Amino acid sequence: MKTNLADIRQEYTKGGLREADLPDDPLLLFSRWLQDAIDAQVEEPTAVIVATVSPEGYPSSRTVLLKGVDDGRFIFYTNYESRKGGQLAGNPHISLSFVWHTLQRQVHVEGTAVKVPPETSNAYFKKRPYKSRIGARISPQSQPIASRMQLMRAFVQEAARWFGKEVERPDNWGGYAVTPTRIEFWQGRPSRLHDRFLYTLHPDKKWAICRLAP
Template sequence: MREDIASLRNEYSKEELDEQSIEVNPFNQFDKWFTEAVASEILEPNAMVVSTVSKKGVPSQRTVLLKDADKEGYTFYTNYDSKKGQELEHNANISLLFPWYELERQVIITGKAQKVLKEKSVKYFHSRPRESQLGAWASNQSSEITDRSVLEEKLKMLEERFLNKEIPLPENWGGYLVIPETFEFWQGRKSRLHDRIFYQDEMEGTWKISRLSP
């Protein structure tokens, strides 16, 4: 088994990334790559690995879905009482990783997370399918439960409670806006000599661009 793992490898040769072809603004470069990821019809192009840090400095990751992107940053929604919510409460540092394997690409964004305005969370919450709204109420995310029946029974109770009614936004549920400080765009290349273009925020809308060794 271990020998089989060691022998797994692919040669990357689909695209290249250089300083002459990239956008000066990393938000524009992300938009370009994201549009290409969507057009390629890969599974969940907005799926991203969100990394946070505990009070003891222990990192943790989970996959969530990007739900908004603009010139301020990148927004996702979650239960504020979840593990990631609790960790962001005491340490706003966060990392986002978009693993677009089929395109031999990945993007890493680091920055600070802050809660979005409640009005924005309400608007997004009510745009979700009703089943998803009920799920947000049913799950005390990251808390321990005895078995799945706990969730199913709670969901049934909530379906009866909100029958023919608008489902309100839970008080402990909403969005985080990730304000980027760095971007790294990675493009797979032959011989493992991958392209890595790094953007560092130098304040006031200017970005330092550099190439990193693979």
């Protein structure tokens, strides 16, 4: 590698986050920040890093797309038989990380995940592009496959099977709703003196707010 990674630096100067501006409900601030990312045309503004825990206690992470914030819960969809699906079946604890580099902002969420009702998954599945619906039916997500040709052949066969018909959602594909118990907002600031505010959910369902050291 030609570049010395230790020499890569960037000053964070695009904004600040004042405690006086924080709403009581962190979901209001999250929605505001997400809209800012969309308005700024950040690439994949809804991309979120999802981390789960393996049966052996090891962390496991990957990136999915957020598909909704409903009743204070974060919604995403996936294959229930994927690695993350299997891990969530054994341990529902989960973390979500949103990183918007262009805005020098991050949001980190911790909570628990449950499957959304089948009718909710059905409604979203119908909105997906046709090819995405076919792909969801034939992909053994997270499992080893012999070749890309095997995947493409299965796609063509499944597409022919559903030609002219409404593609049904497979039982092993659907949504998760994440109920947060901890949400941290991070805004980059000069001299690495970043603004970090942590919302923690108390048993009375009220959020406590504190500033964290950068």
